Amino acid sequence: MGSLVGALYASGKSTEEIESLAGRIFWPKLLGSHGLDDFCRDHLPRSFAELPIPLSVVVTALPSRQPLVFDSGNLAAAITASCAMPWLFRRVKIGGRMYTDGGWGCVLPAVVCRARGCRKVVSSDVWWRASVARKSGISTGSRFAEQIYSRHYMEAVRNSDLVIHPRIPARGIVPGLFGMRSLIRSGETAAEKAMARCQEVSLPCD
Numbered sequence: 001m002g003s004l005v006g007a008l009y010a011s012g013k014s015t016e017e018i019e020s021l022a023g024r025i026f027w028p029k030l031l032g033s034h035g036l037d038d039f040c041r042d043h044l045p046r047s048f049a050e051l052p053i054p055l056s057v058v059v060t061a062l063p064s065r066q067p068l069v070f071d072s073g074n075l076a077a078a079i080t081a082s083c084a085m086p087w088l089f090r091r092v093k094i095g096g097r098m099y100t101d102g103g104w105g106c107v108l109p110a111v112v113c114r115a116r117g118c119r120k121v122v123s124s125d126v127w128w129r130a131s132v133a134r135k136s137g138i139s140t141g142s143r144f145a146e147q148i149y150s151r152h153y154m155e156a157v158r159n160s161d162l163v164i165h166p167r168i169p170a171r172g173i174v175p176g177l178f179g180m181r182s183l184i185r186s187g188e189t190a191a192e193k194a195m196a197r198c199q200e201v202s203l204p205c206d
Helices: 002-010 015-024 027-031 033-043 075-082 110-115 128-135 151-158 177-195
Strands: 057-062 066-070 092-094 097-100 122-124 162-164
Touching: 002 015, 002 033, 002 057, 002 075, 015 177, 027 033, 033 075, 057 075, 066 075, 075 092, 075 097, 110 151, 162 177
Parallel strands: 122 162
Antiparallel strands: 057 066, 057 097, 092 097
């Protein structure tokens, strides 16, 4: 859902507005393409060009499974494709080609950010496999890392100045304000811990 949250922020909404909106949404409705289209139509501009803050959305092209970046054209279509988890429901057709969840081909798009000229890259890592591996004591620097983590994940970590690892609480899957707030608070806690390392990578911490 990174593309959706990113689009809300890029549209000019404050973090407080995004949190309030997230708490009012019955998120299972967003799993269907029509529900996500309706949400985008109600809360976002129609095109990338109308966003006050530049945004890039990563999707996975099919059948090649190669990551592709959208930064122009129809905003809702790009977001819907980026959120189209293939094991749950659908693929999305844009301009005659099929696309699915961006995480399928690029679970952490730090390399994309670096290639597009970002001087500092802060990554928020919510990949379940990486979380399990870390809890098991297998870091990206361990001898077994290449067998556990994907190649593009390893590249993403190397291209990130700072990686935030939010814990995903089980209650976060509960639709409604309670579940959403638990996810947000978990993200804030992880970010606060990561901020202690900002000086190490010369990142502003306020």
